[in-house]
Amino acid sequence: MTNFNELIALEYENEYESAYDLSVKRNFSNPKIYSASGDLTKRWYVYFSFRDPKSGKLKRLTPFYGNANKYKTKEDRMSVLVTYRKVLLRLLKQGYNPYTDNTELHQRLTSKNNDASGQVPTNKENKKTGRDDDGPKMTVREAFDFGLARKEKILSPTTKRGYENKIKNFLKWLEENRPELTDITELNKQVVTSFLNDVVDRTSARNRNNFRTDLSSITQVLVDNDILKENFIKKIPTLKTVPERNKTYSQETQEKIFGYLEITDPILLLYIKFVSYGFLRPIEVCRLKVKDIKLESKTVEFKAKNSPMKTKIIPEILWNDLPDLEKLDKEAVLFTPEKIGGTWETEIGNRRDYFSKRFKKVVKDHFDLGTDYGLYSFRHTYITKVYRALSKKFSPFDAKSRLMLITGHSSMTALEKYLRDIDAELPEDYSTMLESEHG
Structure with a gap:
């Protein structure tokens, strides 16, 4: 029986589109590339499935490695495997069957290569075979x-x-x-x-x-x-966009939401309190594991938006709402759909999306909140509260300097822009400035 590697080698030398267009029943899956998530210490290969003549079901066959793993960079390996994949798909379309003798196919490919050797195809022939003077094409x-x-x-x-x-x-x-x-x-x-x-x-x-x-x-x-x-x-020009903005909640609405969640969804409530009292972003809360809550120092470590790792204090108002974490697995995810501290095998983005959808279903739909109210609104609401409380005791600069330590903004400029965006900084009453001179 003709060796499959010989067939691959023959077609690899003549990688371009075959002049033959055979109509065969599709009994195979499209070949795919396994790249080990980019790990060069592992073997990369092309794999596919073929219909087993006995069971009638598609069966995964031995992967094809070729020379791909001799290459030491990801791009080189990928380039070789992309070509192998194209060649393998072409062979399958031309009738290769791992369960039968492929001598006829081998002879046909050998004859084709011999006929083509030493000949330079014309432009017309180039178009027929899918090749050009610039070499092989990429899809x-x-x-x-x-x-x-x-x-x-x-x-x-x-x-x-x-x-x-x-x-x-x-x-x-x-x-x-x-x-x-x-x-x-x-x-x-x-x-x-x-x-x-x-x-x-x-x-x-x-x-x-x-x-x-x-x-x-x-x-x-x-x-x-x-x-x-x-x-x-x-x-291609970019389009003008209107920045998305989450409004802050009124005191009345916020209290209604918290009271409602105490009864209906305590897990979602605690999740929101990390956003509200801890000033974490929703995705930062989703990254938290039990071990990130430091019981001795009452702090939380987390990966922030623009830095690898940050530490914040956990205020007493949030600390008092935390369950007993000492007996939980330190590697457990802090927030899962069913409990605090558990296993949740999914990507961070999926966790964030899950809680966003849960918030919409449990809170937004119930209170009939508009599209400009979301989880971020709680962060805006409580930063506004803290800033206005500080502004009553300190000068604007001192108030913002103290607020920076709480929110974790990287610069005064970034904090001031944020405060403007959420309308946290409002002027004093300017009625006297509007009065006429003779009023």
Whole structure:
């Protein structure tokens, strides 16, 4: 029986599109690349499933490694595996079957390679076989996989997931709206603009701008690696957006919400109190583990927005509401759907989204709150309370300096902008200035 590796080798040498277009029943899954989450100490490979003739079900077969793991950089391994994947898919479409003798296919490929040796195809032949003078082409998917592999070294896990999600959405849109566009060099400003227009029609200008930024970033990697000649996405303008803003709650509304949650959802209430009294952002609360609450010093350690790790005191008003944490697993997630301190195997973004949806269902829908009221509103509400209390005792500068220690803002400028945005800083009554001279 012909060795599968020999078939791969034959097609690898002639990577371009086959002149044969065989119609075969699809008894296999599309080959996929396993990249070990970027870990170069592990083996990367291409894998696929084929329909077992006995059971009639798709069965995972032995992965194909080839020479990919000889390469020591992520981009080199990905480039080789992308080619292997294309070759493997082509072989499957041409009739390769791991459960039968593939001698006929082997002979056909050998004959094709022998016929092509020593010949330089004309431009007309180039178009037929899918090759050109610039060498092998990359599909849009392969190019974006390559770009992300090059970029992932400098991305946080959360940012990487954001890139992956946007690329996935873009590729899906291409499949549905521009299925004839496969080669990365066929991608242009007009196509991307059409996609971005669709995004803004379905969602918002802000989301559209985020897609533009991330797609442009990956495209620039392709330009830097001579896969594309220019980053045409840079020429697509950003759209003006209205900044999203969460309003502060009135004293009456806040007290009603807390009273309601004491009875209906104590876990959500404690979650909100970390935002309200601890001035943490919702995603920062979602990152907390039991071990991050330091019982001796009454402090909490957490990963903040713009720093690797920060420490804040836990005020008495919040400390008194905490359950007994001493007997809990220190590695447990502090906030889970069912209890304080447990296992929750999901990404941080999913945890944040879960509590946002829970808040909408339990609180917003019940109190009929508008779209400009959310979890962030509690942070704004209580920072406003503290600032106005400090302003009664201290000068504006001293009040803000003390507030910075509480909120954790990195600079006075950032804090002042934040206070302006939430309307925490209001002037004194200026009625006397409006009176006429002779009034």
